[in-house]
Amino acid sequence: MLGNSFLVLLLGGMFGTLMGQADVAVTPSCKDKSNCPISIHFLIDTSESIILQTAPIQSLLENIKEFIPMFLNKLKDEPYLNQVSLTWQFAGLHYSDEVKVYSQLTNDKNKYIQDLKAIQYIGRGTFTDCGISNMTNDILRQIGRA
Secondary structure (H helix, E strand, C coil): CHHHHHHHHHHHHHHHHHHHHHHCCCCCCHHHCCEEEEEEEEEEECHHHHHCCCCCCCHHHHHHHHHHHHHHHHHHEEEEEEEEEEEEEEEEEEEECCCCEEEEEECCCCHHHHHCCCCCCCCCCHHHHHHHHHHHHHHHHHHHHH
């Protein structure tokens, strides 16, 4: 009998504690939200090995130019769980046997999309290692500024 009473008391105490915690939850005000910028870096292969795979030529590049803006339009600057304020930044480069930065890091979607649409097919060889290396260096420079 004593065991059952103890169990009821223990469960009651646990339930009461959990209910009490829900009552004391503090919702931070907007000024208390931590800024959480998220950087997205796009690396686009504009070499012959990609661009010449489909007819018409460059249709894959045109598809990328259509997909990325649709993706970016899904990303909204907004609070998450009322605790952090998510903001989005974008950068990008494209490569073949040379690497071209088409957009430095920006939070302006329209500027980024304008720069993206200006990308032209380079052709020639595929130097993926150079593209990745350049993108990595750009990201590390950005982290160094933070």
